Amino acid sequence: MALFASCIADLAAPGPARAAVEVLEAMGCRVSFPEAQSCCGQPALNSGFPGEGRLLARHWIETFEPFQAVVSPSGSCVAHVHHQFPRILEGPWAARARDMAGRTYEFSQFVAAYGEGLPLALDATVTVHDSCHMWRALGERRSVRSVLGRIEGLRIVEMEDADTCCGFGGTFSAKFPYVSVAMADAKLARGQGAGAQWMVSADPGCLMHLQARAAWKGSPLQARHLAEVVRDALGPGGGR
Amino acid sequence: MTGRSEALQGRSKVVPTRPDWAAPGLDRPPRPLPQVTTEALERPGQPATTARLDILNRQYVGPGWAPPWSDLRERAACIRRETLGDLEGYLGQLSERVEANGGVVHRAGGPAEALGVIEEIATANGVELVVKSKSMATEEIHLNHHLEAMGIDVVETDLGEYILQLADERPSHIVAPAVHRSKEDIAALFEQVAGGPVGHRPEDLAAFARQRLRQDFHRADMGISGVNFAAADTGTLALVTNEGNGRMVTSQPRIHVAVMTVEKVVPRFTDLAVLLPLVAWAATRVPLSVYQTLVTGPRRPGERDGPDQLHLVIVDNGRTSLLGGRYQEVLACIRCGACQFSCPVYRTVGGHAYASVYGGPIGAVLTPLIGDPEAGAELPFLSSLCGACADACPVKIPLPDMLVDLRADYEARRPDPARIGWAAWARAWAWGPGFRASSRVTRRLWSLLPPGARAALPGPGRGWGAGRSMPPLEHAGELREWLRTRRPGQRPAQPGPGPAPPAGPEGPTGAEQLPHPGLDGAPPPAGPEEAARRLSQALERVRATGHICSSAEEARQRVADLCAGRPTAIEDHPDLVGMAERLPVVEDAWEAQVGVTGVELAVAETGTLALVAGPGRDRSTSLVPPEHVALVPFSRLVPSVAVAVERLAALEPRPSCISFVTGISRSSDIEHQPVYGVHGPGKVDVVLYPG
Numbered sequence: 001m002a003l004f005a006s007c008i009a010d011l012a013a014p015g016p017a018r019a020a021v022e023v024l025e026a027m028g029c030r031v032s033f034p035e036a037q038s039c040c041g042q043p044a045l046n047s048g049f050p051g052e053g054r055l056l057a058r059h060w061i062e063t064f065e066p067f068q069a070v071v072s073p074s075g076s077c078v079a080h081v082h083h084q085f086p087r088i089l090e091g092p093w094a095a096r097a098r099d100m101a102g103r104t105y106e107f108s109q110f111v112a113a114y115g116e117g118l119p120l121a122l123d124a125t126v127t128v129h130d131s132c133h134m135w136r137a138l139g140e141r142r143s144v145r146s147v148l149g150r151i152e153g154l155r156i157v158e159m160e161d162a163d164t165c166c167g168f169g170g171t172f173s174a175k176f177p178y179v180s181v182a183m184a185d186a187k188l189a190r191g192q193g194a195g196a197q198w199m200v201s202a203d204p205g206c207l208m209h210l211q212a213r214a215a216w217k218g219s220p221l222q223a224r225h226l227a228e229v230v231r232d233a234l235g236p237g238g239g240r
Numbered sequence: 241m242t243g244r245s246e247a248l249q250g251r252s253k254v255v256p257t258r259p260d261w262a263a264p265g266l267d268r269p270p271r272p273l274p275q276v277t278t279e280a281l282e283r284p285g286q287p288a289t290t291a292r293l294d295i296l297n298r299q300y301v302g303p304g305w306a307p308p309w310s311d312l313r314e315r316a317a318c319i320r321r322e323t324l325g326d327l328e329g330y331l332g333q334l335s336e337r338v339e340a341n342g343g344v345v346h347r348a349g350g351p352a353e354a355l356g357v358i359e360e361i362a363t364a365n366g367v368e369l370v371v372k373s374k375s376m377a378t379e380e381i382h383l384n385h386h387l388e389a390m391g392i393d394v395v396e397t398d399l400g401e402y403i404l405q406l407a408d409e410r411p412s413h414i415v416a417p418a419v420h421r422s423k424e425d426i427a428a429l430f431e432q433v434a435g436g437p438v439g440h441r442p443e444d445l446a447a448f449a450r451q452r453l454r455q456d457f458h459r460a461d462m463g464i465s466g467v468n469f470a471a472a473d474t475g476t477l478a479l480v481t482n483e484g485n486g487r488m489v490t491s492q493p494r495i496h497v498a499v500m501t502v503e504k505v506v507p508r509f510t511d512l513a514v515l516l517p518l519v520a521w522a523a524t525r526v527p528l529s530v531y532q533t534l535v536t537g538p539r540r541p542g543e544r545d546g547p548d549q550l551h552l553v554i555v556d557n558g559r560t561s562l563l564g565g566r567y568q569e570v571l572a573c574i575r576c577g578a579c580q581f582s583c584p585v586y587r588t589v590g591g592h593a594y595a596s597v598y599g600g601p602i603g604a605v606l607t608p609l610i611g612d613p614e615a616g617a618e619l620p621f622l623s624s625l626c627g628a629c630a631d632a633c634p635v636k637i638p639l640p641d642m643l644v645d646l647r648a649d650y651e652a653r654r655p656d657p658a659r660i661g662w663a664a665w666a667r668a669w670a671w672g673p674g675f676r677a678s679s680r681v682t683r684r685l686w687s688l689l690p691p692g693a694r695a696a697l698p699g700p701g702r703g704w705g706a707g708r709s710m711p712p713l714e715h716a717g718e719l720r721e722w723l724r725t726r727r728p729g730q731r732p733a734q735p736g737p738g739p740a741p742p743a744g745p746e747g748p749t750g751a752e753q754l755p756h757p758g759l760d761g762a763p764p765p766a767g768p769e770e771a772a773r774r775l776s777q778a779l780e781r782v783r784a785t786g787h788i789c790s791s792a793e794e795a796r797q798r799v800a801d802l803c804a805g806r807p808t809a810i811e812d813h814p815d816l817v818g819m820a821e822r823l824p825v826v827e828d829a830w831e832a833q834v835g836v837t838g839v840e841l842a843v844a845e846t847g848t849l850a851l852v853a854g855p856g857r858d859r860s861t862s863l864v865p866p867e868h869v870a871l872v873p874f875s876r877l878v879p880s881v882a883v884a885v886e887r888l889a890a891l892e893p894r895p896s897c898i899s900f901v902t903g904i905s906r907s908s909d910i911e912h913q914p915v916y917g918v919h920g921p922g923k924v925d926v927v928l929y930p931g
């Protein structure tokens with residue numbers, strides 16, 4: 001199986017991807033990391049540059065086609081592969097895109113399906129941010145909670161509007177920074193209101209944005225990736 | 241100039257407090273959207289508006305789609321796409337039918353033409369006072385301003401729209417136009433026009449507006465309405481309201497002008513059985529709005545009320561040019577406003593911040609596509625692409641994909657220097673070594689920059705740095721180093737069968753074939769008694785009262801008791817023969833305290849009464865008096881809206897006006913708190929008996 005880390009992991013947030021590798025290995029998977037991988041192209045497409053988005057989509061397909069399965073700790077990128085690749089590519093490329101979509105999984109989906117036996121325990125109180133592209137474009141609404149539910153000692157407290165956007169939105173966060181930040185504030189306030197220590201999500205984009213805002217404001221709430229939480233919950237015989 | 245309208249008295253005393261981007265008739269944003277939206281965050285009252293919208297989103301959109309509504313949604317998605325497949329054909333059929341029914345049809349390419357048509361009608365008929373019911377099409381052509389410039393008094397009669405007219409603002413939501421105003425705001429506004437104190441509870445404020453608007457309904461020469469749906473096969477115009485102003489506007493003045501945009505047409509009268517419930521459910525999670533007015537032509541010989549003239553103005557404004565293109569589906573919209581409630585950006589900044597007639601996701605898609613493309617060019621970027629709107633939409637318009645495509649159109653139209661950057665970036669990153677090199681460079685540069693300078697770089701970083709710590713790009717490349725150092729050799733592994741891939745987005749599924757589900761999901765009532773019981777329960781839910789009597793005589797006595805000797809208007813209905821002798825009847829509904837009617841049909845699942853106009857059967861009887869009593873034999877009960885629409889479709893001759901009444905007149909325009917008895921009756925009694 002191949003890991004698609006996402007460009008955010010490559011450039012700014014290696015933690016979740018590292019954790020994902022450790023968890024997948026603890027599950028007994030042998031994880032490959034194709035060196036040619038870069039970005040799924042979502043930033044270009046969503047900024048109004050579909051040509052560039054197509055170029056990167058084709059590169060992505062070429063990079064990952066040799067593998068039987070692809071797992072990524074970025075829900076938004078996986079949703080992009082599933083929903084946008086077949087929509088923006090044409091001819092044989094569209095068929096190859098559909099084929100890849102059939103074997104590209106978001107991390108929590110994979111762990112929910114195959115990580116049943118992992119010994120997991122962690123003392124923490126968390127709330128879940130249902131990231132938009134996983135929730136809607138990918139239609140995945142259960143896996144994050146189901147994985148968290150297997151961690152002994154972990155308490156999930158639900159916040160209001162858990163499935164409302166955090167305000168990241170890729171280039172939106174830079175084009176409309178004040179609106180984007182106001183949306184992050186609403187999200188963080190709801191997490192805090194629920195009494196959580198951590199806000200857990202399966203999307204590095206949302207997490208980068210939420211963590212950056214939390215840090216700026218000195219908020220006690222931490223935004224953490226599901227993979228890191230699961231890695232921390234692995235018993236001593238786990239992935240280390 | 242406001243001498244003729246009572247409702248507009250004192251309007252000149254209002255000191256507007258709105259920002260310039262909330263003004264009616266705005267053509268384009270006064271400043272770039274990032275700036276307007278930032279100002280919107282600072283607008284007094286915005287946090288309260290956001291909190292209100294959050295509640296509405298949870299209430300109306302949060303529950304999502306479950307049967308039977310998910311089935312209705314599939315059917316509606318198909319009906320709307322079927323319409324767009326032959327829009328011109330259906331418009332032709334509609335025009336033909338409307339003319340055959342005695343109406344006059346005017347096609348208008350753009351706003352100027354539409355205004356010209358309406359101006360001509362007004363001038364030819366010496367119109368001085370116009371009452372209007374809510375219509376986004378007339379907002380789009382800026383009709384009020386035009387008529388006022390002609391010296392005509394134009395009065396918005398929807399409570400929310402009336403508030404906004406006094407405040408000189410645009411609607412900030414398609415179906416909840418004044419959702420951004422608090423009741424204190426509204427009270428202060430009403431006190432300015434009244435020149436004295438008014439009560440501050442929503443009931444007081446609604447009563448104040450009701451009283452001022454009432455005489456205008458009675459005296460207006462012309463009523464202008466929008467159209468929710470226009471059935472091509474019968475030439476019927478359907479209008480949905482909750483307050484009753486739509487019924488007033490289409491029944492009291494001698495001229496009725498209905499303004500619709502081209503896409504409002506639907507193929508068949510029976511499609512209303514799907515669309516009327518669905519638009520109410522999508523917008524406010526009720527199975528049916530209080531009133532649906534189905535207008536098929538002007539008043540007929542022998543009828544005592546209703547307009548002498550019916551004009552239908554069909555406005556294109558750039559829409560037909562979308563047919564056959566990738567944005568065609570946006571014309572499927574039924575203007576329910578659900579996408580607006582669902583949108584977190586809309587809820588955060590409010591509808592005015594879009595600086596366009598239509599705000600929210602539908603506005604961000606539609607505005608750049610109709611009229612002046614430059615006016616709304618930036619709007620597709622005002623979205624985080626979270627996708628909530630696509631889930632909320634009752635006709636499954638892929639709004640987020642359209643926003644993405646419109647962004648591409650925007651960039652393709654202009655020589656953006658960023659294009660070169662994106663092209664170079666994509667070329668480098670589509671090549672393994674190129675990506676790794678860029679990662680190394682990023683890390684080096686980032687580490688050299690002092691933290692304070694990072695947010696000051698040109699490019700997206702500057703926006704990001706406003707209120708957020710900068711991303712830790714000094715970590716660039718670390719992941720790969722870690723992977724290399726701990727695990728030098730790499731081989732593809734052999735994974736087992738993976739989990740089933742998540743389903744792709746659903747498309748319409750040929751749902752015309754599906755049976756129409758009942759709206760309450762229950763099996764049809766077993767017999768007339770059960771139907772009557774269900775009807776009574778449904779009436780209770782909409783604040784009306786059912787009285788089940790054991791005989792015709794008992795029922796008639798009950799009707800007389802309910803009228804209690806007060807002046808009563810009564811219609812000439814076969815079920816009411818001999819009833820008039822037992823009541824203190826007055827001829828003019830405006831002088832009556834109670835209106836007594838029969839019904840054509842009554843719908844058990846929703847508590848809906850279907851009333852038809854005809855000689856001796858006035859539109860006003862069930863509308864104008866503050867109380868309405870309906871006498872209904874069991875034989876007139878039908879189980880569902882679907883059956884009712886089918887039966888009404890078969891009526892020969894087709895009545896000039898059919899009114900669906902579900903409960904008592906209601907408005908939610910003041911902080912979304914319901915108030916009752918706004919323009920229509922505040923008390924409805926339905927007396928049922930076996931027969």
Ligand code: SF4
Binds near residue numbers: 634
């Ligand atoms: S786009 Fe869909 S959700 Fe939005 S107003 Fe139109 S029909 Fe309603």
